[in-house]
Amino acid sequence: MNLxxxxxxxxxxMARYMERAENLARILDVHETFARDTRGMTNWFSIVQLNxxxxxxxxxxxxxxAEAVVHYYMFDTQHxxxxxxxxxxxxxxxxxxxxxxxxxxxxxxxxxxxxxVEMNGKDVALSNLSKVCTWIKxxxxxxxxxxxxxxxxxxxxxxxxxxKYIERAxxxxxxxxxxxxxxxxxxxVVGSTLDMSQWTTVLRSAAGYHxxxxxxxxxxxxTTVAGFMMFNEGFxxxxxxxVRQIDGLLTRLKSRYTLRNGSDAMEKVDELLGALLARxxxxxxxxxxxxxxDGVQAQLCGITTEIGRAFFGQDTVTMTQSQSQ
Amino acid sequence: xxxxEGKATDLLTNYDPGLYYDELFGGRDYPAEHSAxxxxxxxxxxxxxxLRRSQDAERELYNLGITFLVYSNKDAVDRILPFDIIPRxxxxxxxxxLEAGITQRVTALNLFLHDIYHDQKILKDGVIPTDLVLGxxxxxxxxxxxxxxxxxxxxxxxxxxxxxxxxxFRVLEDNGRVPSGVSYVVENRHMMxxxxxxxxxxxxxxxxxxxxxxxxxxxxEIAPQDVADPQVVLLSPGSYNSAYFEHIFLAREMGxxxxxxxxxxxxxxxxxxxxxxxxxxxxxxxxxxxxxxIDPKAFNPDSMLGVPGLLEAxxxxxxxxxxxxxxxxxxxxAIYCYVPRMIKYYLDQxxxxxxxxxxxxxxxxxxxxxxxxxxxxxxxxVGEAGGYGITIGPRASKxxxxxCRAKLxxxxxxxxxxxxxxxxxxxxVTDDGIDPRxxxxxxxxxxGKNTWVLPGGLTRVALKKGTLIVNSSQGGGSKDTWVLQDGxxxxxxx
Numbered sequence: 001m002n003l004x005x006x007x008x009x010x011x012x013x014m015a016r017y018m019e020r021a022e023n024l025a026r027i028l029d030v031h032e033t034f035a036r037d038t039r040g041m042t043n044w045f046s047i048v049q050l051n052x053x054x055x056x057x058x059x060x061x062x063x064x065x066a067e068a069v070v071h072y073y074m075f076d077t078q079h080x081x082x083x084x085x086x087x088x089x090x091x092x093x094x095x096x097x098x099x100x101x102x103x104x105x106x107x108x109x110x111x112x113x114x115x116x117v118e119m120n121g122k123d124v125a126l127s128n129l130s131k132v133c134t135w136i137k138x139x140x141x142x143x144x145x146x147x148x149x150x151x152x153x154x155x156x157x158x159x160x161x162x163x164k165y166i167e168r169a170x171x172x173x174x175x176x177x178x179x180x181x182x183x184x185x186x187x188x189v190v191g192s193t194l195d196m197s198q199w200t201t202v203l204r205s206a207a208g209y210h211x212x213x214x215x216x217x218x219x220x221x222x223t224t225v226a227g228f229m230m231f232n233e234g235f236x237x238x239x240x241x242x243v244r245q246i247d248g249l250l251t252r253l254k255s256r257y258t259l260r261n262g263s264d265a266m267e268k269v270d271e272l273l274g275a276l277l278a279r280x281x282x283x284x285x286x287x288x289x290x291x292x293x294d295g296v297q298a299q300l301c302g303i304t305t306e307i308g309r310a311f312f313g314q315d316t317v318t319m320t321q322s323q324s325q
Numbered sequence: 326x327x328x329x330e331g332k333a334t335d336l337l338t339n340y341d342p343g344l345y346y347d348e349l350f351g352g353r354d355y356p357a358e359h360s361a362x363x364x365x366x367x368x369x370x371x372x373x374x375x376l377r378r379s380q381d382a383e384r385e386l387y388n389l390g391i392t393f394l395v396y397s398n399k400d401a402v403d404r405i406l407p408f409d410i411i412p413r414x415x416x417x418x419x420x421x422x423l424e425a426g427i428t429q430r431v432t433a434l435n436l437f438l439h440d441i442y443h444d445q446k447i448l449k450d451g452v453i454p455t456d457l458v459l460g461x462x463x464x465x466x467x468x469x470x471x472x473x474x475x476x477x478x479x480x481x482x483x484x485x486x487x488x489x490x491x492x493x494f495r496v497l498e499d500n501g502r503v504p505s506g507v508s509y510v511v512e513n514r515h516m517m518x519x520x521x522x523x524x525x526x527x528x529x530x531x532x533x534x535x536x537x538x539x540x541x542x543x544x545x546e547i548a549p550q551d552v553a554d555p556q557v558v559l560l561s562p563g564s565y566n567s568a569y570f571e572h573i574f575l576a577r578e579m580g581x582x583x584x585x586x587x588x589x590x591x592x593x594x595x596x597x598x599x600x601x602x603x604x605x606x607x608x609x610x611x612x613x614x615x616x617x618x619i620d621p622k623a624f625n626p627d628s629m630l631g632v633p634g635l636l637e638a639x640x641x642x643x644x645x646x647x648x649x650x651x652x653x654x655x656x657x658x659a660i661y662c663y664v665p666r667m668i669k670y671y672l673d674q675x676x677x678x679x680x681x682x683x684x685x686x687x688x689x690x691x692x693x694x695x696x697x698x699x700x701x702x703x704x705x706x707v708g709e710a711g712g713y714g715i716t717i718g719p720r721a722s723k724x725x726x727x728x729c730r731a732k733l734x735x736x737x738x739x740x741x742x743x744x745x746x747x748x749x750x751x752x753x754v755t756d757d758g759i760d761p762r763x764x765x766x767x768x769x770x771x772x773g774k775n776t777w778v779l780p781g782g783l784t785r786v787a788l789k790k791g792t793l794i795v796n797s798s799q800g801g802g803s804k805d806t807w808v809l810q811d812g813x814x815x816x817x818x819x
Binding site for chain 2: 313
């Protein structure tokens with residue numbers, strides 16, 4: 001059966017917004033729990049930095065207090081990168097897709113969104129932030145599970161997976177990038193206690209701490225953490241793992257449904273995968289991790305653009321959704 | 326789970342429909358036999374249990390997103406159509422009568438449309454005033470001389486029926502453009518099956534869930550004959566339309582894509598949809614967009630919802646549209662008054678379901694009568710839908726009556742007047758117990774080659790005590806409508 005170009009685009013973005021929401025909930029959660037500085041204060045500002053939201057944030061807040069940052073990322077409807085806005089976008093896409101997706105997928109997103117909207121900022125005191133974040137994360141995972149179990153496997157499924165993995169790869173690079181920024185101002189301080197607890201936080205945000213320990217039972221260094229998150233072939237949130245998925249998905253999508261377009265997107269994916277496999281992490285860090293991650297993000301954007309051109313009927317780059325932070 | 330037998334102190338003991346015809350009890354002196362078992366089961370329920378089931382049903386509707394959008398000051402809010410869990414019951418005999426009447430009416434309206442877009446005999450014979458048809462804003466000159474498959478114009482028809490104090494069903498209004506509400510008929514039944522299986526047990530209710538198949542069959546029938554496997558789509562104004570849920574529902578039931586105007590293009594007078602693999606041919610369109618917005622090239626040039634060039638593709642016979650363009654002239658409130666004469670003219674039959682006695686204020690006598698009896702009549706603007714702009718004389722204030730009089734005098738041809746119909750009532754769950762509330766009925770008929778009527782239809786209920794306006798935009802709700810199978814159990818509990 002034919003898939004409307006507009007539906008393909010909505011499926012792609014619904015997946016991205018759900019993935020993005022899950023990542024944000026993870027970040028807020030581990031921050032509350034683990035990311036405390038030497039005086040026991042949580043560095044909430046780094047979340048604003050991580051999402052490159054400084055300008056927007058300070059246009060409405062004087063100081064990055066815990067309350068301000070939490071509200072900004074959970075309930076601020078004017079802020080497009082808040083959880084409530086992401087869920088609204090995911091739901092809007094799901095709403096358009098109701099003739100296509102399973103009723104269970106729609107119902108879960110609808111109820112999830114409505115509960116989040118009903119939740120007042122006051123309900124989320126810092127003391128139970130973690131509980132709320134866990135709930136959000138679990139709702140996102142429920143979505144993933146329902147999708148896996150009920151979404152009819154045709155073209156739509158591929159666009160869903162493409163959206164999910166592109167978003168996930170992007171989120172991992174952002175997480176690494178900001179930590180690299182804040183934690184490695186100069187190579188000299190590497191190895192301090194604070195530093196390592198921060199890197200633990202990075203791993204925990206991506207649910208990778210235990211997996212990392214399994215691979216590196218002894219010791220933890222910024223290099224091994226970064227290498228693990230970038231290149232590990234078994235970790236489901238590593239960039240390489242995600243890009244390999246994207247590669248396979250595009251290939252199968254194109255061949256199974258004999259789609260005319262998509263070669264440019266596949267070329268871009270090949271390019272990115274080649275670049276990722278070309279250098280070990282030590283070399284990447286030496287050359288500058290930040291610039292490297294910037295490059296990966298730009299390439300992911302490029303893949304999205306090509307997918308849009310090939311399948312969503314976009315001749316020019318006119319994304320209606322906010323593509324990245 | 327089963328419902329306990331009714332007791333002396335049961336839920337319906339104090340129920341009093343007053344002077345109105347009651348849909349569950351029948352006329353006052355003749356308790357309806359066909360619904361006796363249902364009454365008995367209802368009477369035995371505990372009110373707390375009834376309320377709980379009712380709340381479960383409404384929560385579920387909300388969670389499932391069986392909602393319509395209401396625009397308030399700045400926000401669009403999702404609202405459910407309030408659902409009352411006490412069904413409206415129609416006997417097999419009553420239904421046979423209604424089915425015949427609706428089929429007759431659809432047939433006559435289709436003959437009328439074919440006539441006015443071809444020979445205009447009914448106008449030449451002076452049965453209907455010519456200017457009422459040709460001067461009607463919904464008359465589409467583009468349709469003149471065009472042949473449509475099976476001469477069917479109104480493929481989907483919703484007929485609004487009311488029942489007066491004597492129990493006579495009457496047609497209040499025809500809806501032959503893009504009637505909505507059928508999704509609630511099917512979803513209400515699903516809801517009843519979930520929350521009230523014990524009430525339905527062994528009653529013998531005619532199913533409603535094949536509506537989508539019937540609609541798809543009709544859409545395939547009317548597709549261009551040279552296409553082997555026609556591609557059907559549903560054309561919606563989009564997800565911000567208040568009836569979007571229904572569009573989703575129908576697209577899913579038919580298993581066809583739900584498209585918007587921006588998904589379609591016309592090239593060389595053929596219609597295509599934009600897919601992930603380029604353009605794909607479209608043969609048959611169930612459109613849920615009004616004529617005026619369907620093609621900016623042919624009609625309203627500002628329409629962002631339509632498809633430029635669609636009319637020409639349609640005129641060339643390269644694509645089917647349901648309903649056809651230009652049906653609005655047949656369901657106009659002014660034309661409505663002439664439908665019984667139309668039936669006589671084309672079919673040489675009396676109308677099986679009579680109209681409500683209606684006066685057309687463009688006629689001097691009717692205007693005078695209306696102005697003289699303003700406090701006893703319902704005055705309706707002919708162009709409005711959704712219950713807007715209606716003045717109910719007996720319930721209007723002096724100011725409202727004066728306002729209505731001024732409007733009538735300023736533009737009499739925009740109004741019709743009707744006596745107040747004492748709409749029948751049906752037992753309904755309220756905060757105070759089970760109380761009578763006024764209901765109407767909108768059955769749906771599908772016509773391709775032949776006409777099929779969905780058993781039952783949408784029963785709308787005016788939830789506010791005493792009010793007669795059942796529209797969802799004015800605080801109305803809905804009920805499941807049960808058409809009993811022929812020979813279904815009638816009488817006492819087993």
